[in-house]
Amino acid sequence: MKFDRFAAIDWSGAAGARQKGIALATCVAGEDAPELVRPGHIWSRREVLDWMLALEGDWLIGLDLSPSLAFADKGAFFPGWARSPADVRGLWALVEDIASDEPHLGANRFVDHPEASRHFRRHGGRCGDLFPPGAGRFRVVEDASREQGLCNPYSNFNLVGAAQVGKSSLTGMRLFHRIGGKLPIWPYDPVPERGPVVIEIYTSIAATAAGLPRGRTKIRDPQTLDRALAALGSRAHAPLGRYDDHATDALLAAAWLRAVAHDRALWSPAKLTPELARTEGWTFGVR
Structure with missing residues (x-):
């Protein structure tokens, strides 16, 4: 195109x-x-x-x-949660369902959910029991961008710190839920x-x-x-x-x-598989 x-x-x-x-x-x-x-x-x-x-x-x-979260490392967005979606569109729908009554496309109600919160590091020293030690979980593309020397990505499950991108990604999922089917x-x-x-x-x-x-x-x-x-x-x-x-x-x-x-x-990034294309997605510019 x-x-x-x-x-x-x-x-x-x-x-x-x-x-x-x-x-x-x-x-x-x-x-x-x-x-x-x-x-x-x-x-x-x-x-x-x-x-x-x-x-x-x-x-x-x-x-x-980031329109998605890590999936490939655990075979799920939220391991152990029965509502964990099978693909990214299900993830967008889940965030929307839980945060639907929050104004301005906010997503705080999603990360405060009893099950979802177990996977996130939040302010006030609140770290979910399923947030792994260290920096958190990363998507395949985030590891690839680091290996290629393009940037120093943060885990989308980390909501703490000036450089975190988790909050913008979660609100973005509510945006993507609305443009899905209207814009490719x-x-x-x-x-x-x-x-x-x-x-x-x-x-x-x-x-x-x-x-x-x-x-x-x-x-x-x-x-x-x-x-x-x-x-x-x-x-x-x-x-x-x-x-x-x-x-x-x-x-x-x-x-x-x-x-x-x-x-x-x-x-056509080398590591972008059909499975990643329906779950984690990819960042344009990472080869």
Whole structure:
């Protein structure tokens, strides 16, 4: 498929109706710099959902969150729980069912569930008895990204610390539950010949591809942003009102998607099996 429009969404699992941590950037095929959608706006998760569902054309849409949890290591998302789903769509449905009355696509009620909570490390020193010693469980793609030197992933079962991604991933599962069947989500769905496609991304992979050192991928000034964009074949950006890493992550990731979307190897990772494609999924950019 040949994409001509690209979007990157820096997601947030924070509580509340609107999240300052959400940023959305787009660009078109060619060299024009990516731009923020509604710069200065504080997005809600539902607004992002509505924006995605309204898209027309050949879009590649990258979401900076993990749509799934580790499965392959134990043969289950939640070993020992009778409600543990057999695939990712069942996981999205389970999170939605338990957290359905929580506003703003929140997922706290899911991690507070008596059975689910046994698998998570939560704030206040609360660590479930089935959360393994150490860093927690990892998906196959997360181990692969570490082996390839792309990033230092955190377990999605870990909900503690500034670098954790578990909260954003769980709220993202409620988003994916709503776009499932309406927009194809790779690799859970095949890539169509035309129309929008949604993928999982790590913005840090885009940053390292642009030449930023691993572990220091956050950009908070215009000069560094322009150097990184240039490394990805993009023109300089229009000045921003504020340079926070949510906005710059989204801008850089959009330019990166445009630069690498044609790479066939990224669509056929060596370790992506049919079983993983229906359970754990994959992060675009990991080979």
